Amino acid sequence: GIQVEQSPPDLILQEGANSTLRCNFSDSVNNLQWFHQNPWGQLINLFYIPSGTKQNGRLSATTVATERYSLLYISSSQTTDSGVYFCAVGTRGNMRFGAGTRLTVKP
Amino acid sequence: NAGVTQTPKFQVLKTGQSMTLQCAQDMNHEYMSWYRQDPGMGLRLIHYSVGAGITDQGEVPNGYNVSRSTTEDFPLRLLSAAPSQTSVYFCASSPPSRNTIYFGEGSWLTVV
Numbered sequence: 047g048i049q050v051e052q053s054p055p056d057l058i059l060q061e062g063a064n065s066t067l068r069c070n071f072s073d074s075v076n077n078l079q080w081f082h083q084n085p086w087g088q089l090i091n092l093f094y095i096p097s098g099t100k101q102n103g104r105l106s107a108t109t110v111a112t113e114r115y116s117l118l119y120i121s122s123s124q125t126t127d128s129g130v131y132f133c134a135v136g137t138r139g140n141m142r143f144g145a146g147t148r149l150t151v152k153p
Numbered sequence: 154n155a156g157v158t159q160t161p162k163f164q165v166l167k168t169g170q171s172m173t174l175q176c177a178q179d180m181n182h183e184y185m186s187w188y189r190q191d192p193g194m195g196l197r198l199i200h201y202s203v204g205a206g207i208t209d210q211g212e213v214p215n216g217y218n219v220s221r222s223t224t225e226d227f228p229l230r231l232l233s234a235a236p237s238q239t240s241v242y243f244c245a246s247s248p249p250s251r252n253t254i255y256f257g258e259g260s261w262l263t264v265v
Contacts, residue, residue: 047212050195077252079252079254081254087241087258087259088256088258088259089243089256090256091253091254091255094252094253132195132196134195134196139184139185139186139201139202139203139247140186140198140201140209140211141186141196141198141254142198142212143188143195143196143197144195145193145194145195146194146195
């Protein structure tokens, strides 16, 4: 099956810093999504982005489908951004998740 | 509109016991899925359904059964619990017209 790799596995930032999270996938996909899991375990959909670029406030994402990677940018990070960020690919009912990037933002 | 509701939130089972994790959604979504999340790992798909009466296996289906008799409900049955099934279980749903996936709050299961 398709492989999904995320990097870095862990990231520690000072509040206000910017960061880039990466997701590599092993095969062509028509569905790629980014999720945030907060420290209480809740999973929230951030972006549906099989190709192109999208922005939502301080977060933006870019997927280069031909090169099989996606990037999630977090600007001016806040402590509430802490948690684990997952990339997932596949179909709506059948998604393959990466292992995640654990982000810690310190005040 | 409650979204995706999972019960119970916490459960301790003894090895060999059976139980059912309940999942219900009130958004009329066709797609529903069950995932498990183990420490330090991403979510792995157990079973999924693209509509009432239709289910299929995911990446880690062994030891679990599902059924989808209605659009709203997608229960996950553990047939004979094993310590390896200690995990956090997430139910998810998605409408066919959009790609956003909605997750329940998770069910923490410990098998001793």
